[in-house]
Structure formats: C-alpha cells, structure tokens
Amino acid sequence: MPDGLRASSLRGLYAVTPDEADTARLVALADKVLQGRPALLQYRNKLASATLRREQATALLALCRTAGVPLLINDDLELALAIGVDGVHLGRDDGDPAAARDALGSGRILGVTCYSEFERAARGAAAGADYVAFGAMFASPSKPQAPRAPFDLLTRTRRELGVPVAAIGGITLDNAAQLIEAGADLLAVINDVFAAGDPAARAAAYRPLFGVRAASG
Numbered sequence: 001m002p003d004g005l006r007a008s009s010l011r012g013l014y015a016v017t018p019d020e021a022d023t024a025r026l027v028a029l030a031d032k033v034l035q036g037r038p039a040l041l042q043y044r045n046k047l048a049s050a051t052l053r054r055e056q057a058t059a060l061l062a063l064c065r066t067a068g069v070p071l072l073i074n075d076d077l078e079l080a081l082a083i084g085v086d087g088v089h090l091g092r093d094d095g096d097p098a099a100a101r102d103a104l105g106s107g108r109i110l111g112v113t114c115y116s117e118f119e120r121a122a123r124g125a126a127a128g129a130d131y132v133a134f135g136a137m138f139a140s141p142s143k144p145q146a147p148r149a150p151f152d153l154l155t156r157t158r159r160e161l162g163v164p165v166a167a168i169g170g171i172t173l174d175n176a177a178q179l180i181e182a183g184a185d186l187l188a189v190i191n192d193v194f195a196a197g198d199p200a201a202r203a204a205a206y207r208p209l210f211g212v213r214a215a216s217g
Helices: 003-008 023-035 050-067 077-083 095-103 118-126 152-161 178-183 201-203
Strands: 011-015 040-043 071-074 087-090 108-113 131-135 167-168 186-189
Touching: 003 108, 011 023, 023 040, 023 050, 023 201, 040 050, 050 071, 050 077, 071 077, 077 087, 077 095, 087 095, 095 108, 108 118, 118 131, 118 152, 131 152, 131 186, 152 167, 152 178
Parallel strands: 011 040, 011 186, 040 071, 071 087, 087 108, 108 131, 131 167, 167 186
Antiparallel strands: none
16 A cells, blocks of 8 residues: 555544454445445454454455555454455554564554553554554443543644554544544544444544545545
8 A cells, every 4th residue: 555545544434344244244334334435444353253254354355445445454464464455453462563564564554452551552653553542432332341541642642652543432423523632533433333324424424523525526
C-alpha cells in the first residue's frame, strides 16, 4: 500500500467484523458496510477455525480491493502475510510489534491494542506501529469484562506520541463525537454498524463526524 493511502486511511470509521460463522452472510454484511466507505475494515472472528478464518479473510480481501478500503487482520500476522492483506492488529498476546513491523515492511499497517496503558502505547509507537488503540471506552457487548480506558489517554497520546489513536469498545453514533473531540482518529465499531438495520447508511453516517461528506463520490 502506498504511504499516502496508508496515511489517509488512518482517520475515520474503523469497521470491525462480528463473530460470524456463515461466510456468505459475513460477506454480504461487509459489502453493505463498505458501501458506507469506512476508513478501514478489520477481519475479526474469535470463534472461527484457522480454515474458516482464511476462507473469510480471503473473501473480504476481494471486497476491500474492489471498494478501495484497506483490510487488516486481527491477531494473526501469519494469516495477514499469507494472503497479502493491508495490515494487522495485535493484542497483548499476539506477538512482538517490532517483529511484526519487520515482517510487514514499511508499506502495510500495524496497529496495537494498548488497553488503558500509555506505556504500552509508547512502546508500540517506538516499535513502528502506525496507530495505537485504547479501550474499552464504553461498556462493550463484544468484551463485557474489559476494563474502561479514560478519555484523557486519547488526548495525551496524540500530544506526546504523535501517532494516530484508535478508540475501541461500545462506540455508537451517539457517543462517537466525544471520542473524536478527545483525540481519536479512528473509531473501531462492530455492533453499531454491522447490526444496524442499514449497515451502509450507518457506516456513512460516521463520515461527517470526521469532516467528510456522507454521500459517495
């Protein structure tokens, strides 16, 4: 991915897929979400086997290429490299960010989850992460036991580390603006987009919050 595209992709809605076992249904939902032009799409399925993850990620990659939206893989650097997606997002137990940076090269996106830990964000930025992520910002149905991260982490990280910041956890269209005001560049959203009655319209509705027109074109 060209550096210009990578940089421009790191602001806006960061759509994250739900745990969906039915590949056809997942692809249909993702296609609708991509019509709303999110900045990024992340494939995340904690319940799938390795075989199903590869099948689903490969199908999503084809959609993302058509839509012009970068695709990242959650927690699986090996899969990301194997099928040639645009990047990877790593949690605490998913490998060393510096090693992932070396494996990905300079042209693909590396994100790291930092929970509520500024020091982890600083280490991630030093290792070459393109963005750092904090959360849960609100109560999250995907991770109901996740500890909450304070809003001022977003502000401090933007000020002191100078890297794009993603907010995760319980984000909806109703509470998104306050996170952007606090310093979030990316809003990682699962349920508010994928479970919406009109996923394309809901994804598009996030665009004006970032100063981007909601309408396509």
